[in-house]
Amino acid sequence: MAEEKRPELIPDDVKKVIRDTFLKQLKEPVxxxxxTKQGENDQYNEATVALTKTFSELSDKVTISFYxxxxxxxxKRNVLRSPTLLIAPDKYRIRYTxxxxxxxxxxxxxxxxxxxxxxxxxxxxxxxxxxAIKDKRDIQVFVTPTCPYCPQQALAAMxxxxxxxAAISADVVEIFENQDLAEALGSLAVPQTFINGIFTGxxxxxxxxxxxxxxxxKEPAYLSEEITPGEPVEKDLVIIGxxxxxxxxxxxxxxxxxxxILIEKSNLGGQVAxxxxxxxxxxxxxxxxxxxxxxxxxxAAQYADIHLGEAVKEIxxxxxxxxxxxxxxxxxxxxxxxxxxxxxKALNVPGERRLYGRGVSYxxxxxxxxxxxxxxxxxxxxxxxxxxxxxxxxxxxxxxTLVHRRDSLRTEARLRESLDQSRIPVLWSSxxxxxxxxxxxxxxxxxxxxxxxxxxxxxxxxxxxxxYVPKNEIAKSLGLPLDEEGYIKADLNMRTSIPMVYAAGxxxxxxxxxxxxxxxxxxxxxxxxxxxxxxxxVAKEKExxxxx
Numbered sequence: 001m002a003e004e005k006r007p008e009l010i011p012d013d014v015k016k017v018i019r020d021t022f023l024k025q026l027k028e029p030v031x032x033x034x035x036t037k038q039g040e041n042d043q044y045n046e047a048t049v050a051l052t053k054t055f056s057e058l059s060d061k062v063t064i065s066f067y068x069x070x071x072x073x074x075x076k077r078n079v080l081r082s083p084t085l086l087i088a089p090d091k092y093r094i095r096y097t098x099x100x101x102x103x104x105x106x107x108x109x110x111x112x113x114x115x116x117x118x119x120x121x122x123x124x125x126x127x128x129x130x131x132a133i134k135d136k137r138d139i140q141v142f143v144t145p146t147c148p149y150c151p152q153q154a155l156a157a158m159x160x161x162x163x164x165x166a167a168i169s170a171d172v173v174e175i176f177e178n179q180d181l182a183e184a185l186g187s188l189a190v191p192q193t194f195i196n197g198i199f200t201g202x203x204x205x206x207x208x209x210x211x212x213x214x215x216x217x218k219e220p221a222y223l224s225e226e227i228t229p230g231e232p233v234e235k236d237l238v239i240i241g242x243x244x245x246x247x248x249x250x251x252x253x254x255x256x257x258x259x260x261i262l263i264e265k266s267n268l269g270g271q272v273a274x275x276x277x278x279x280x281x282x283x284x285x286x287x288x289x290x291x292x293x294x295x296x297x298x299x300a301a302q303y304a305d306i307h308l309g310e311a312v313k314e315i316x317x318x319x320x321x322x323x324x325x326x327x328x329x330x331x332x333x334x335x336x337x338x339x340x341x342x343x344x345k346a347l348n349v350p351g352e353r354r355l356y357g358r359g360v361s362y363x364x365x366x367x368x369x370x371x372x373x374x375x376x377x378x379x380x381x382x383x384x385x386x387x388x389x390x391x392x393x394x395x396x397x398x399x400x401t402l403v404h405r406r407d408s409l410r411t412e413a414r415l416r417e418s419l420d421q422s423r424i425p426v427l428w429s430s431x432x433x434x435x436x437x438x439x440x441x442x443x444x445x446x447x448x449x450x451x452x453x454x455x456x457x458x459x460x461x462x463x464x465x466x467x468y469v470p471k472n473e474i475a476k477s478l479g480l481p482l483d484e485e486g487y488i489k490a491d492l493n494m495r496t497s498i499p500m501v502y503a504a505g506x507x508x509x510x511x512x513x514x515x516x517x518x519x520x521x522x523x524x525x526x527x528x529x530x531x532x533x534x535x536x537x538v539a540k541e542k543e544x545x546x547x548x
Contacts (some may be wrong), residue, residue: 015058022109023059026116026239030088032063037082039070041177044099048083051100051108061116081178087158088115090291093166094158097181098174103290107154107172120159121152123328126211130163137168137214140194142175142187144369148273148290149204149266152308153191155215156210168214175370182370186439188461189357189367202357207309208327235261236275237528238322239304240312240474241339242493243270244514245505247296248521249337262304263326263455265311269293270341271468271506272514273533274363275385276392279414281514290365292514315478322500335500335528338475338488342468342506347380351435352464359441359461364389371398371461378403378444378457380432381465387415389465394422401457402426405449437460470507483509494524499535502528 010018032052032222036045049066056062069082077086085096085108092115100108115118120127139157143150154172161170175182175190182188185199193201193213200213201220212220237253239246242264251258267273275289284292300306307328315336316324324331344362346352352360364379368389371377375398379390382404394400402419407428409416417425427446433454434445443458455463480496480503487509494502494507504520506512519542 003230003474009047010054015054018055018109019058021112023055023062025113026059026061028061028116028118030112030116031090032056032062032064032112033067033073033077033089035067035069035074035077035082035084035086036066040069040082041099044101044174044177045083047101048099049506050086051105055109055112062112071136083177083183087111091115092161093169094161095170096172096174098172098177100172100174103147103151104143104145104154104172104174107151107158110151111158112160114155114158118162120162121212122159122163122207126207127159127163129211130214131158133164133167133214135167136196137164137453138171138196139169139214140171140173140185142173142182142185142190142192142194143237144175144190144366146149146369147190147363147366148269148293150191150368151163151211152206152267152334153193156205156207157193160210160214176372179370183440186358188359188365188370188440189361190358191366192474206265206311206327232323232332235259235331235333236532237261237335237525238324238331238333239337239339240324241270241337241341241505241507242268242306242308243339243341243505243517244272244293244296244522245341245507245517245524246337247300248518249339249525249536250300250306250503252522252525253337253528256525258525258529260304261331262300262306263310263312263324264306264308266309268306268308270517271512274365276388278364278514280412296518312474315474334532335502337494337502337504337521337524337528338478338480338496338507339452339505339517339524340471340474340507342470342512344464345467345469347432347435347464347466349432349434351437352462355435355437355441355462358439359437359459361461361463362465364392364463364465367368367461367519368393368396368398368463372396374399375460376401376458377461377463378405378432378459379463379465381467382406382409382411383465383467384411384415387411387419389463390424391415391418391422393463394424398461400424401459403430403432403446404428405431432462448474468506468512470509472507474540475503475507485509492523493527494520495527495531500528500531 052064057063141154141157157170161168209220236258237260239249239262250262272289273293310326310328316323322333377398380403390402429449430446436443447454452468475488488503490503502524504524505517
């Protein structure tokens with residue numbers, strides 16, 4: 001019987017895009033050294049070999065050499081794990097410890113381009129600081145294939161290694177394939193960055209934070225106050241926040257003829273980027289949250305100027321204009337849309353903060369992959385997010401238990417049906433009182449809300465999905481009225497109480513749905529256009545003057 005042909009790792013249409021859009025930009029030849037060892041991560045070894053062979057077939061400037069962990073070449077390069085990839089090893093010290101699959105396939109592709117061209121994703125001021133580093137800096141970035149934030153952090157590390165190859169090395173470590181290494185460093189959340197073995201940051205770091213950590217070998221507590229020299233930049237509209245509301249506002253504003261800029265301090269997509277599956281967005285029966293975000297970003301990027309890694313420090317009124325001061329520039333704007341979104345709400349129990357990134361997580365798509373081989377995890381919550389997280393982790397292969405402080409779920413009927421079918425156990429009327437563990441999460445203490453009894457439950461991970469808190473620092477600095485939960489008050493046209501300041505998306509409270517956010521983003525942009533071209537308050541003032 002003929003052997004069944006395995007499906008291609010990369011479909012033909014995607015290969016064409018990679019070849020025509022990315023690999024055609026290669027300048028100098030790039031050597032990839034692939035190291036594998038039979039019996040160690042065989043599935044990932046095979047995928048790594050197939051991936052690198054595909055890239056070499058798509059471009060004559062990509063060449064591959066294959067070696068075995070333990071041979072003379074591996075000893076020369078200090079390669080101890082399988083699979084390992086080295087990119088341009090005679091010129092740079094860049095490696096992937098683990099297979100660059102999923103989201104990291106993107107970073108691998110960009111890394112090839114950077115190694116071929118000598119370019120980086122960093123700004124000129126950042127590169128100047130990194131180039132001046134004299135002492136050794138060995139960067140490790142821990143990632144998973146499902147983490148939407150990881151590629152950007154990995155690319156920052158590899159960019160540093162390209163800017164200063166004499167002092168800096170970059171190692172992108174996949175945590176599931178290297179569980180012993182991840183556990184030894186207590187790195188169960190991604191992305192996490194270590195420099196010279198010292199923890200320097202969790203999550204995707206803004207460029208200034210990353211550079212500061214390279215210089216100091218510490219996790220910086222705040223962004224630099226430096227402003228890039230130059231004249232203030234005049235804009236019609238500054239949009240703060242790169243979630244669905246902000247991205248949609250950017251599309252509508254530019255199409256209306258407004259000179260606009262979108263500023264996002266961390267990652268595009270907001271909460272949607274870390275949503276495992278979206279099943280209620282019109283036009284898509286089922287789509288990954290990150291995939292949906294990518295489509296929106298691609299469209300927005302065709303219109304708007306998007307600045308990633310730029311954080312707003314201060315907004316002040318200057319006559320009839322608004323001054324928006326960031327860590328990189330000073331903008332003079334006619335209007336501002338605040339679309340800063342929300343953060344995940346914490347349990348605020350003992351052990352939660354200490355064990356964050358060591359088994360405690362607020363992002364199942366980022367960190368769930370580590371637990372896919374049957375490890376025990378607790379999902380805390382009773383809404384749509386908690387149900388979706390529980391199902392996602394269950395489908396990955398984790399041993400999931402849902403803990404909810406009420407006796408019924410507050411989820412969509414379809415999610416309840418899926419939970420019933422999956423047979424995920426639910427601990428009803430139960431509340432997490434403490435998270436226990438030394439270096440890593442080992443158990444939780446939960447209390448029965450009806451009897452008051454407290455028991456300890458062993459677990460490897462705790463995923464918290466109990467709601468959100470508004471990111472309202474900018475709103476507070478502007479003096480915008482907030483509701484009792486801290487959300488910005490806005491009218492049906494997304495106008496706030498301050499003329500030319502608008503709010504859109506999750507920061508306005510109410511139903512936290514993607515369709516609501518994009519609708520509010522479009523309305524806010526249209527209101528801004530109307531007010532910039534014909535301010536509504538001027539007409540009101542004229543009316544009042546006539547009456548007097």
